[in-house]
Amino acid sequence: MTADAVLHALRPVLDGLAATFGPHCEVVLHDYRNRDASVVAVAGKVTQRAVGGAMSEIGLGLLARGKDAEDQLNYVTRTASGRLVKSSTMLLRDEDGEVFGALCVNVDITELRHTAVLLGELSALDAIPDDTTTFTNDVTELVRAVVQAEELKLGRPVDRLSRAERLDLFRALDERGVFGLQKAVPEVAAALGISRASAYSYLTEIRKSGEN
Template sequence: MTDHRTVDAERDAILAALRPVADGIAATFGPVCEAVLHDYRHPENSVVAVAGSVTGRAVGGAMSEIGMRVLARGDRAEDELNYVTRTRSGKLVKASTMVLRDSTGAVFGALCVNVDVTAVGEAHALLGALAGLTDARAEAPVTTFGNDIDSVVDAILDAHRIGPDRPWGGLDRAQRLDLFRGLDEHGVFAVRRAVEQVAARLGISRASAYSYLSQARAATDPTPAGGHA
């Protein structure tokens, strides 16, 4: 049987050991680099250390949509390396998210490295224009890097285009279940009070939200009736 106090102590030690690593990464790459250390045991304030300043994160801040997606995958989560995203302020960021595991193999946090490549992207576009080349690169997705978890949950809801143009009342049952399934896959419901926030945003009762979440999870549960997980 796992001693939770021992595992927690081990996780605390890993996080403590990585704080100077985060400082070293940011110092090596200079002012365009930021290293953020996350403790997923506390999703609403997962940021335990920040070195550098690219996304405006602060200690005690919330995880982004990327972190929530990792959290939703649980121990199946893998490192996400060298992806490109964009902040809401327009910065182009090249990032890597490296999951942290304890000795049991359980994912409990992440070390994220964010590099502001906005100037590089602008230089690339300028040189391409001078050379007469067409820039056909896909637009980088926008990620909400906020210190408030509610703003992150709202951003994920916005991405699902639930609003005046696609009201809850206009969705059929399958679409409603699909919405809750999508939100769950993004890790939204791992966050405390998220069900209440989603219910308020959709204009439904908390009981209805819990019901749809339960039905969505049941519809995707791979365990057959009478079987074992």
């Protein structure tokens, strides 16, 4: 089957899965061939995704790994609004093994986690993660969220980073697949408060060094 045929065949599955797990479940179908608007179908409203929405950081990272990418099952994170979500991302591949999309299931377990305090291991979670994943329909918000996350790891504002540290930041963003998005470089430049020319220069330099 072609990629388009697979996506078409999966669309009816979304409503069935969401209905099976109830109002706390959301199922999202992604077409990664259009990274800036990869969401092609949604059932449920856990993360408020909408058709035409952008990829998440998780999707960007998986796509950046190419054929080495693996399904991500039963990972837990927080949404920007603080809801605790248990998710699985199942990759869709073409006949050559290239990833072209994903079927994602998100289950809001916030209340379940609260209940687990009284019911022991019902939620099967030993700890609540500190990581926050940005679920958004806007590419600008996605890029800036990833930039901020990497900036926090460095421990100080980007305007105080050395040139070497800025290159490390661009290398981290590239590894997370950010620059696979259309107009990502201008968005990153705006988020960092640098010129577009500087941003393109940093990107060119880290990619050249990676080839050596």
